[in-house]
Amino acid sequence: MSVLAGVRAAIIDLDGTMLDTIPDFHVAINSMREELGLAPITQEQITLMVGKGSENLIRAVLALDLAPDEVEARFAQAMDAYQRHYLSINGQFSSLYPEVLEGLSALKQQGLRLACVTNKPISFTTPLLAAKGLNSYFEVVYGGDSLARKKPDPLPLQTVCADFGLPAAQVVAIGDSSNDAQAARAAGCPVLTVPYGYNHGEAIHTIDSDGIVDTLLSAATLIRSQN
Ligand SMILES: O=C(O)COP(=O)(O)O
Numbered sequence: 100m101s102v103l104a105g106v107r108a109a110i111i112d113l114d115g116t117m118l119d120t121i122p123d124f125h126v127a128i129n130s131m132r133e134e135l136g137l138a139p140i141t142q143e144q145i146t147l148m149v150g151k152g153s154e155n156l157i158r159a160v161l162a163l164d165l166a167p168d169e170v171e172a173r174f175a176q177a178m179d180a181y182q183r184h185y186l187s188i189n190g191q192f193s194s195l196y197p198e199v200l201e202g203l204s205a206l207k208q209q210g211l212r213l214a215c216v217t218n219k220p221i222s223f224t225t226p227l228l229a230a231k232g233l234n235s236y237f238e239v240v241y242g243g244d245s246l247a248r249k250k251p252d253p254l255p256l257q258t259v260c261a262d263f264g265l266p267a268a269q270v271v272a273i274g275d276s277s278n279d280a281q282a283a284r285a286a287g288c289p290v291l292t293v294p295y296g297y298n299h300g301e302a303i304h305t306i307d308s309d310g311i312v313d314t315l316l317s318a319a320t321l322i323r324s325q326n
């Protein structure tokens with residue numbers, strides 16, 4: 100029997116799965132770096148560092164130039180500048196991946212309940228989902244700072260299962276990175292991965308998942324075929 104048989108809900112990741120947000124990160128990070136007197140960095144460099152939340156990203160970005168004690172000394176100033184710049188451009192340079200809206204509509208039409216779980220701070224996530232016409236699809240949204248622990252910890256996924264009153268085996272996680280898959284495995288959720296996002300520079304095939312789907316619409320088609 101397929102692990103997708105009996106699935107009643109889906110938890111969808113945001114950055115690298117629904118939206119290509121690297122251009123937003125790029126503008127916000129380089130505006131922050133300029134304020135701190137640091138040279139601009141490339142989108143490719145940023146793509147390798149996105150996925151484990153803002154604190155991790157800012158530390159990694161500062162560590163390109165600064166020694167560990169300098170990173171800590173300038174962290175608060177960098178985070179403040181980064182948040183201010185990100186919120187001022189949030190969504191302006193980011194775009195939906197192909198078949199995201201079609202996939203979310205199909206999942207809903209198939210009767211699945213939908214949650215969004217991201218490591219992005221919730222203060223960035225809520226306006227971004229609204230700006231991109233994504234918020235109405237989700238009953239539940241958790242950002243990286245909504246709960247005590249973020250992905251790859253299973254807590255956000257376990258919380259969604261509890262919110263929906265469903266066993267983990269009936270809630271599929273769909274994401275672009277090993278964080279999503281590790282959280283899903285630890286929670287006991289089936290997991291599908293998309294190949295077009297940001298997996299810390301690692302090939303998608305290195306992720307332990309229950310399948311690779313080209314788009315969210317392909318995910319919906321696969322789930323329907325197994326139910
Ligand atoms: O902002 C991040 O670190 C990544 O966010 P994601 O969990 O939506 O991929």
Ligand SMILES: [Mg+2]
Nearest residue numbers: 112114115275
């Ligand atoms: Mg992601």
